[in-house]
Amino acid sequence: MAGRATTVIALSLRGVVAFVAWLCIVAAAGIALSPANAAGALNVGLQLEPPNLDPTSGAAAAIDDIVYANVFEGLTRITEDGNVAPALATRWTISADGRIYEFKLRRNVRFHDGSDFGADDVVFTFDRARSATSTNAQRPIFERIETVTAVNPFTVRITLKEPLGAFPIYLGWGDAVIVAQNSAASNATHPIGTGPFKFQRWRKGASVTLVRNENYWGARAHLDQINFIFIPDPTAAFAALMAGDVDGFPNYPAAENLALIERDQRFQIVFGAGEGEMLVAINNAKAPFNDIRIRRALNYAIDKQAVIDAGLFGYGTPLGSHFSPHHPAYIDLSNRYAYAPVQARRVLTDAGFADGFTTTLTLPPPAYARRGGEIIAAQLEAVGIDVTIRNLEWAQWLEQVFSNKAYDLTIVSHTEPLDIDIYARDDYYFQYNNENFNHLIAELRKTSDEAQRNQLYGEAQRILADDAVNIWLASSPKIAVWSKDVSGVWAHAPLQANDFTKADIANRAPVLAAGEAKPALPAFTILFVLAAAAAIAVIYFSRASPAFLASRLAGMAATLAAASVVIFLLIEVAPGDPAAYMMGLNADPASIAALKAELGLNQPAYIRYFTWIGGLMTGDFGVSYTYRVPVADLIAERFWVSLPLAMLAFVISTAIGIPAGVMAAARRGRPGGRAIITAAQAGVAVPNFWLAILLVLIFAVGIRWFSAGGFPGWDAGLLPGLKALFLPSIALALPQAAILTQIMRTSMLDVMDNDYVRTARAKGLSQTQVLRRHALRNALIPVLTILGLQFGFLLAGSIIVENVFYLPGLGRLVFQSIVQRDLIVVKSIVIVLVFAVIATAFFIDLAYGIVDPRLRRRGAS
């Protein structure tokens, strides 16, 4: 009887006591070992994880957030106050006709891999950026370069096709940082620059770690280490701040909590000039918005202050045109169309829309857009315009709104500095076209005199306001929240970047020795070997007949094949171009096309299907579009969070559910039994994400026993890892435990009604003895199926809970990949999860044979 020992042990009261004791130990250890903030290290919270770390081949602002000025440097750089300063070029001269630039380069500069920096790197960088296969998001700027040549090892001459007044500014952007030929290809995953910090490690979905570059050419940085920790969820951001998991956020995502943070002695709030212009973009080419009267009516209908109060929680300055209030050329036009709903109605009536019209307001994911959208919709409804709100993910928004211009109204924030010239672009999504304006911008490009430029900028602002191209809502400040210990960080953000060269943190503790990322493959291999061993053991002990095994295996294969087709078909119809998503808002169409070709997205569907399947067979899952690393590595890395989480939750749920179910059955009809049933019924009804929020609120924000989320990685030690998984596993386990309790109880009662149980009772065995010897084993058989299903659910179903706790697990990876249209990751994870579920069911089937010998003879079926 192979099963007796295990079941009895699992179910004995001693087991329960041991489990409770274990819980206490974990909790106590958690409290005792609160993470020593690895300082000297600065933990910086960021809302967005970049898709890769190469600023010269992707446009995502999140890349510059990390690497600009810290890891990579350009010939020039943009300073905190928005000016251009020398960086890798010490000085430069401009020819009289404005076409030839000569840059003198800094000497004794080395890349992080030890190679020397020189003129050939500059030539390589710009030739690469303007080549036909370039995926640089600002390729059109580099295409204006006619030649770039090395005059000598430390002098570079760049000849432009035509004069470009702002060229030194462009060279200070992240897209123009200097990369070395031998490391350019791997910069996406392992950036090698010349900056004051070196890249150390990227834990996908969790953090990027930089360490000080001791061989930096300039002043040595103060910080030993910077950990950028990705926390997409604003709630989690607040919780992480309160729990001390991060030292601050350069862009704090939940303005609604600022009043609360202000009162907390531990923090400082830094308001800086932001470049974001939040606006309602209007499709100027689409009726009825091609009528200027309609656009003006829309402008009159919006109360900008109300949008700022409720959408930005008061943190914003009303705008009247597309220009930052911090720039000297700014003109306040915010009252050009002061809030006047009556006027709006009158203008609408004049334009022939006395009864209003119907329109759609398309919203991208950020909170300002979603919150602002509800207010805008309500205000437009108030003047008789019927508004339907449509929420889109970024990938869909980029495709439908930005690329295809299939929209009426949308809300978005333009964060690029001095980008008023986008209104002169031919094919931009506003679809605005005004010859006078285009002339003005052309004039501006050629002008280098500051006063003259500012005057032209002023004129441009007025034209846009007169034409009511868009509804400019507000300029929002850059809101940073830092621990009081942090100093030397940028207050302003003239471009999206966080320069930590001069940053420092007081009360330093020694840096935790963070090892290099352990290779993912051995982990996967170990897992595979373990699984195979378990499989062989189960198959052996179940003594299933070969025919039975063969038929079940064939069934498994068929199900997997069918599942792969379903997944592939679903993914094929998914709208949203992954390449467009990766290249961001200002990307050049040619760069997007180049990226598509590089990713193999141009091949016909059936070829991609068989490539995928063929790869799966050989363990090659392909390469992630966004992360640019093998999907197998990505899955393996995340698996080590999701699997322990599922196992912990499984242990907790089983340890609670089975004894509780047994007790409820044993005490049927008595108060104890009823209490258990009631608790179980309540447990089933609790949404696990609500439970998760409440747990964070109580245990992380309130009494601070546990951190609010995140995962330190197993190399930080077993206990910190378990501690990080504890709250999430409770949130996952409790509802499952409740279900298990109910099923276990029912199953026990079924068995207890049987004759042999009554007989055992009649011959004088005690209730406990009867339960243990006779009822339990039989009652467990149906419960096994449920356990199998639950394990599959826990593995796959943690998606929402992982989000609340920002755990870098499989669930969050799949959700994030769906949103980012990294479809190769999505389909591979789903098929892996399906495989896990099917395999679990298969083993449960075999396990029946162990628990119940009568079932071993099923071969014939």
Place this chain on the structure above:
Amino acid sequence: MTGAVSATKRRSDPSFLAGAAITVTFIALAFASLVWTPYDVAALDIGAQFSAPSPSHWFGTNHLGRDVLSMIMVGAQTSIAVAFLAVGIGLAVGVPLGLCAAASGGFADEALMRSGDLIFAFPAIILAILITAIFGATATNAIIAIGVFNIPVFARLSRGAALPLWTAGYVMAARTVGKNRFEISVEHIFPNLAHLLIVQATIQFSLAILAEAGLAYVGLGAQPPTPSWGRMLAESQTMVSFAPWLVLFPGLAIFVFVLGLNLLGDGLRHRLDPRRERGH
């Protein structure tokens, strides 16, 4: 369980009564909200934002100054409509499939049950998220995504319960008088499954409420301005530290309603399916 014991329980089953009362209350609230809510859920009142619960706003107001109680009432509509239709899909497609499988047996039976297994093999939440993310986040797609998973549930249930009935005496009798399999399924088998289906539908309904809340919470359910409980939670999560009522009440609404449905389901099982009845 003897009949006498069951009979006494029938008269005084407090949890069944509580479940029925909760369910009826929520449905009544949803219907009431069609014609009346304390405040207009679409109107903005920025001046009254973040009002704590008070006699004028029982459950407080949110960041737009909207009344939380009114939003919960209208949210009940969304929840109930989505869950009702999703379970409806499961019943309308799953039951005929299950009956067919039981009636025909053989290859058709095997094929139907295997495709059910296929759906069960997919992690439900991930597929639902995939469906809504791909086809757009709307209430309709949420209904379909949840409904798909209800089909095999009802198909299996009705097949499993129908199979033994085919050997019952009255079915044999019907066969001998020349009725075909379809007629027998409709006239004899289905009526004997109805009670099981009602019980299961109640349980699935509560699961669908939870699923809808989960989808809405990740932004894939009904879209604004239509209030929904899950989205109310998601939107106000960041404000929980100073406006806890925004997270408390929608969460409680989900919890209480699902609890009520489960109690009702259990109670119905006692009444309609005495063989499976397990005393409290």
